[in-house]
Amino acid sequence: MNQSEEGKPAPRLKLPFIVGGKRYVAPGEQQVLRTEDRCEVILPAFTADVKSKIDGLDRNLLRDVPIQDIIAFLNRVGRNWRSSEYSRRRLFIAQLQMVLGYSEEAAEHEADWIGVLFTSHARMLDLLDIELGSRFILDEWVRSDEAMVHAYPVGRVTHVLPGNVPSSTVISLLRALLTKNISVLKVASGDPVTALSLALSLIELDASHPVTRAVTVAYWPEDNELGAELIRSSDGVVAWGSAIAVQRAKERCGAEASFTPFGPKRSLALVGRGADPHKAALGVAHDASLYDQAACFSVQEVFVEGDLEPFLTELDAGLRRYESLLPPRKLSTDELAYLNGRRLDQEFAGGKLYATASRAAIFVAPADAQLDPPLEAPLQRTVIVRPVKDLVEALAHVDEGVQTVAVAPWDVIAEHRDELAKRRVSRIVELGLNNVFRIGGTHDGMRPLQRLVRYVSHEAPAREFPKGMVLPLDQTKILENKSFQDVVF
């Protein structure tokens, strides 16, 4: 068994909360999170004092801050993260390894993503344009046909964060800041470090900046009533993670608050007859290795049309290659036992183990295999390959639980796109690009920024002819003359 089983104490990491951009260190009570057998994280207790300080924060703090100032500040933060010498980045990389069990390479990759996302100023403006209709709409009244429309932040957004994909935390926070909301980042017990690292990097750059003061990071256990109250009194809730976590957040969300769910999804790949086996397999290997399949865009199953053997050989090589490029997360004893059990379950259900690498595994599912619900996917780079005579057969396995369908060769998609859309998938991408959310693309069927703003319309006066009318809008006169149908075309 592992070292901590043998009595060696797990390393400890003491972290603060951040409340309104300030470090909050509890004078007495503490919470201890044990992340598997890797380490213990000590956080302040979520007390009435913490909650009252959060309740006292100005929900309109960013309302009048120009978007360009917000983006400029984020850009400066991102440039720090892009530097391999930046101490917060180095600490984050060390903590991802210590707490989440990431390999150094995978942790570096996460830090790179933070740098890239925070410095994507042009993309941020594009995002506002695409999702809200105008990049000016949060700063001023924007003409929208017969009205002027101004978007405002909903106020305080509570993010129920996942423990599996650090970049989700980054994206969630950036969306809220771009829409001028203040955020409460409720971290998951599995990843208490990403949100804190982001908030601390804001403080380190400028503790008094409104963007810094718009960020709060805390943790409370699921059954904590103060935490539940905080969610109930939020203007918006963004919930990531398991079905239970998302459902619980939804139940606690206020009736008038906006709710943005990023619940459990799975993703799959279609490999058509004309695909280059090497290229397609490498794409699957990438999409199944990133985050060790813990992300909703992670490919779990691959439907392969045509000759299987060349693809399997290449997939085996590709998964091994990715074990070098992005070594798998260090798993606890219990996680490994769980993984072995789930893989054994695949075998009992008829899956044939084709190959294993140091962590990755490939199962081939013959037509008579019972790999259907409620069999659990093992994850951790376990790829289920389903040979099909025609990719149309794959459609029977597609439902609203599928987020991303990755395809190769690219031209195959024209044939299946409409049918996949009818079956309620969210994204269709080229194999190997599952984690790249393109500008203009959607996320779980939504344009999420729209959920984080409230629109106010300042509508045209009577003297301005409504569309379809050729005279001023005088409703009394229209009623008196009973001419409604005559004047409105």
Added chain:
Amino acid sequence: MFTQNLAPVSLIDSVVFGDHDWLENSVEWQADLRLELVREAFAHHLASCPQYASFADRKGVTAEHIQTVDDLVRIPQLPTSVFKRQRVLSVPPDEIVMNFTSSGTSGTKSVIHRDGVTLHRLCGMMRSDSPLFGNYLDGMDETNSTIINLGPSRSDSGNVWFSYVMSLLEQMAPMQSYVVGSDLLLKEAVDDVRRSLVEMDKVFVVGPPFLVSDFCQEVIGAGAPLEGGDSLFVFTGGGWKNRESERMDRHEFNKVVGEALSLADPLQIRDVFNQVELNTLLVECEHHRKHVPPWVHAFTRDPVTFEPLPDGEAGVLCFSDATAKSYPCFLVGDDVARVLSGVCDCGRPGVTMELVRRLRGSSHAGCAETIRSTVQAD
């Protein structure tokens, strides 16, 4: 004529139901018996359960491969998750008499389908003179003993396996059950223990440790000491369930219970291991080691490789139980344990098991959905 329809008594039944004390035989003798019993069970399930036979075939293991005790680890085993999602039967469905579930603290529960033979074998173990219990129940009979069950009666236990198993203790002595509906009648239980201690030589309090803990708190809260002396015995099983945060280690538990009930000796507190997928009770001896009878092969697997571990090394606890006829009871369990072969400190030879802890479930699968929802065809 009368014997024409009677099947000859099988070896497994003669061991389970017989009065032979296997603990009087050497470790090697028990191992040979274990080989014979488990191999016979393996052959039965290969012949009777197509799903299991197909699995074993894919694993490349046949009955012929099981020639020595060391070969028993080759028998293909199933993770308990299999029983959470599908029916795995080695008898015709119409022979199933009860479908048991785990008491389960969360998530999907295992469902184990048991036929009459499988259940009878379990009942056959539940007798005070069974070597399974060592000498813990010596001298217990229905005239001098009573059982206070901190659980539902057999008729109220429904299909929850643990409650059913504990209620089977009524085969040994009169039993009163104190869970009615969802209420635990603690005051009544304490009052009845006091009364029984006056009337009976032996009084057994049985239940999961968290309810025994509640029972002790009730005794302390009542203000009147309960003098258990050498007449009161506590028999626990089933773990702490959704009160895991209140778990006491064994030493602390014995101390709290021993003091609250004024027991003469902490050895009067014993624990039993069982799970719904397993058809046998593993009962603790005086040295707090759980003895494994010769019809069960217990060993541990390395959690990383799933390869069998040598004696004494902590790993994932696995069982092959020959008493289960209706389903292949060849299990990769959900606990971390050590299994030892040899002569226990209590003096009894054989295999013993020491539970280390429960395996923690999967963590942080996060937004990657691991179970596909049912596909609705257009």
